[in-house]
Amino acid sequence: MNEQLAFTIEVFLNGLMAGVLYALVALGFVLIYKASGIFNYAQGVMALFAAMTLVGIQNGQVPFAHLINAIFGTDVHKFGWHVHSFAAILLTVIVMIALAWMVQQFVFKHLVGQEPIILFMATIGLAYFLEGVADLMWGSELKALNVCASEGNCLPQGMNVWLEGTTYEALGYGFFIDNLDIVASIVAAVLVAGLVIFAQYTKQGRAMRAVADDHQAALSVGVSLNFIWVLVWSLAGFVALVAGIMWGAKSGVQFSLSLIALKALPVLMLGGFTSIPGAIIGGLIIGVGEKLFEFLIGAPFLGGATENWFAYMLALVFLVFRPQGLFGEKIIERV
Amino acid sequence: MLDDAKQADAQVDNVLEVNNIEVIYNHVILVLKGVSLNVPKGGITALLGGNGAGKTTTLKAISGLLASERGEVTKGSIKYRGQDIQHADPAETVKQGVVQVMEGRHCFEHLTIEENLMTGAYTRTDGNAAIAADLELVYNYFPRLKERRKSQAGYTSGGEQQMCAVGRALMSKPETILLDEPSMGLAPQLVEQIFDIVKSINEQEGVTFLLAEQNTNVALRFAHYGYILESGRVVMDGPAKDLRENQDVKEFYLGMSDEGRKSFRDVRSYRRRKRWLS
Numbered sequence: 001m002n003e004q005l006a007f008t009i010e011v012f013l014n015g016l017m018a019g020v021l022y023a024l025v026a027l028g029f030v031l032i033y034k035a036s037g038i039f040n041y042a043q044g045v046m047a048l049f050a051a052m053t054l055v056g057i058q059n060g061q062v063p064f065a066h067l068i069n070a071i072f073g074t075d076v077h078k079f080g081w082h083v084h085s086f087a088a089i090l091l092t093v094i095v096m097i098a099l100a101w102m103v104q105q106f107v108f109k110h111l112v113g114q115e116p117i118i119l120f121m122a123t124i125g126l127a128y129f130l131e132g133v134a135d136l137m138w139g140s141e142l143k144a145l146n147v148c149a150s151e152g153n154c155l156p157q158g159m160n161v162w163l164e165g166t167t168y169e170a171l172g173y174g175f176f177i178d179n180l181d182i183v184a185s186i187v188a189a190v191l192v193a194g195l196v197i198f199a200q201y202t203k204q205g206r207a208m209r210a211v212a213d214d215h216q217a218a219l220s221v222g223v224s225l226n227f228i229w230v231l232v233w234s235l236a237g238f239v240a241l242v243a244g245i246m247w248g249a250k251s252g253v254q255f256s257l258s259l260i261a262l263k264a265l266p267v268l269m270l271g272g273f274t275s276i277p278g279a280i281i282g283g284l285i286i287g288v289g290e291k292l293f294e295f296l297i298g299a300p301f302l303g304g305a306t307e308n309w310f311a312y313m314l315a316l317v318f319l320v321f322r323p324q325g326l327f328g329e330k331i332i333e334r335v
Numbered sequence: 336m337l338d339d340a341k342q343a344d345a346q347v348d349n350v351l352e353v354n355n356i357e358v359i360y361n362h363v364i365l366v367l368k369g370v371s372l373n374v375p376k377g378g379i380t381a382l383l384g385g386n387g388a389g390k391t392t393t394l395k396a397i398s399g400l401l402a403s404e405r406g407e408v409t410k411g412s413i414k415y416r417g418q419d420i421q422h423a424d425p426a427e428t429v430k431q432g433v434v435q436v437m438e439g440r441h442c443f444e445h446l447t448i449e450e451n452l453m454t455g456a457y458t459r460t461d462g463n464a465a466i467a468a469d470l471e472l473v474y475n476y477f478p479r480l481k482e483r484r485k486s487q488a489g490y491t492s493g494g495e496q497q498m499c500a501v502g503r504a505l506m507s508k509p510e511t512i513l514l515d516e517p518s519m520g521l522a523p524q525l526v527e528q529i530f531d532i533v534k535s536i537n538e539q540e541g542v543t544f545l546l547a548e549q550n551t552n553v554a555l556r557f558a559h560y561g562y563i564l565e566s567g568r569v570v571m572d573g574p575a576k577d578l579r580e581n582q583d584v585k586e587f588y589l590g591m592s593d594e595g596r597k598s599f600r601d602v603r604s605y606r607r608r609k610r611w612l613s
């Protein structure tokens with residue numbers, strides 16, 4: 001087996017894993033955009049906020065410690081306990097639902113029927129506000145996130161060895177794949193499948209799609225838009241949490257996390273703003289595309305660092321030739 | 336005691352009472368200028384008038400859909416079974432038994448016909464069996480929908496979409512349906528068919544209808560009572576039979592006249608005269 005080919009396959013797989021993350025962030029965008037026509041600039045910050053909340057709860061940090069200490073002259077920082085990962089994730093989910101409710105109650109409820117550009121501006125405000133709140137609540141220093149059973153060991157015992165063994169047999173070359181990536185991909189796949197099942201086969205999921213299609217009509221049959229929008233923001237918050245965990249587990253939880261939203265933009269241009277499959281396939285294409293491009297063309301011929309702009313280039317090409325994106329929903333003409 | 340009972344009876348007779356309502360859009364545009372109407376239980380009541388008369392606005396005021404269009408009832412009251420509903424949100428109103436079929440059908444385009452119908456049952460809490468039974472009922476009234484149940488609504492014809500919209504409303508198990516312009520954009524034959532079904536739903540299921548229509552001719556044939564709206568005011572009302580015979584209605588809305596067509600000038604002076612009278 002050719003060494004170069006084996007390397008290429010490894011790069012390809014790593015690209016897929018990166019793509020999973022982009023796809024997840026894009027998915028958060030699509031959920032909210034479809035159901036409410038809001039382009040949620042704050043999606044990336046939501047991932048950051050979720051990850052920070054998770055780490056904070058895990059480490060038993062006191063929320064708003066700095067503020068509390070400043071006002072009451074106390075010196076509290078930690079509760080002195082550690083919360084188990086699962087319990088912490090559960091608590092974070094509750095926090096994200098509460099956040100969704102507040103966003104709806106205090107912001108978007110009052111902006112119903114406004115121009116899209118006004119809604120968009122509101123999400124920009126929300127993004128910076130949320131970033132500030134995250135900072136105030138949990139402090140701004142870089143934190144390690146560890147959600148695996150023990151350090152760096154996410155997979156069942158022996159799985160890594162097995163993986164390398166089989167790939168060695170098949171290709172004559174053992175892959176190096178971060179086992180965290182594999183877990184992340186599985187989790188993401190389960191999440192997406194869950195979302196699809198929810199949207200397709202449950203009453204609330206159906207109502208969610210109905211609202212996405214025509215919210216006046218949904219209102220007329222007694223669907224509560226408020227409830228559906230809280231639901232959608234909660235789902236987006238949950239997706240943001242999963243994205244935040246993945247990113248955080250790899251590179252630590254820091255403010256640059258909110259910038260992955262920028263990587264989701266080209267994914268959306270590629271996949272279409274309203275298509276869930278589009279977000280997923282688009283994410284994977286961009287993940288694979290940028291890694292392969294860097295490996296095959298960028299590094300040898302262009303001096304590297306092409307990952308920064310490749311996604312946008314690709315999106316631009318798509319915008320020119322297929323503006324509705326790969327899977328952008330066809331606009332159904334009235335018969 | 337006896338008087339009380341009588342009074343209660345009279346109250347029950349009209350399920351819906353709209354009392355002198357005023358509606359303003361965007362805080363400035365006055366659209367309804369004191370509309371009153373009664374909808375008797377079990378009847379078909381028609382709300383007639385030309386473009387922009389305020390029919391849709393009246394229906395939306397009742398169903399509570401105005402709020403989402405930045406419209407507001409600023410005066411008067413709307414009572415359903417004696418209860419004020421002008422500030423209720425649409426979901427509450429649907430739960431009370433009043434559902435609106437919007438002008439232009441508004442089916443959920445990317446949902447299948449059956450999913451559209453099921454969404455109509457969103458507010459119900461009486462269990463899946465009852466909902467499934469009503470789905471069958473709807474398919475009985477609209478066999479065409481059963482054939483198309485797996486099709487995306489956006490790809491069905493205008494007539495099928497109108498059926499879907501009415502069927503979807505039926506799925507909420509309503510007592511009263513506010514039906515806005517069902518004839519819009521449909522061939523005469525199809526209009527007839529839809530109205531026939533409305534009539535049988537009215538007779539067999541006992542559903543009360545308030546029907547907004549520009550097609551005065553058809554509406555007055557199927558309705559029991561009619562109101563005629565003109566720029567936000569009720570200018571005439573009466574039993575459908577009388578309205579059909581009425582000279583003014585014939586002239587202005589049914590497009591017939593004994594002396595042949597009047598000139599536009601005559602119409603204008605006629606209107607001016609009418610305004611003085613009212």
Ligand SMILES: Nc1ncnc2c1ncn2[C@@H]1O[C@H](COP(=O)(O)OP(=O)(O)OP(=O)(O)O)[C@@H](O)[C@H]1O
Pocket residue numbers: 360361364366384385386387388389390391392393404405406438549
């Ligand atoms: N959302 C809105 N904002 C401002 N003005 C509105 C709005 N909706 C309707 N109007 C105005 O209110 C008036 C009445 O409109 P309405 O839709 O109730 O008439 P209609 O009788 O249903 O007419 P049609 O037969 O054409 O449907 C019109 O002059 C219209 O321009």
Ligand SMILES: [Mg+2]
Pocket residue numbers: 390391392438515516
């Ligand atoms: Mg109308």
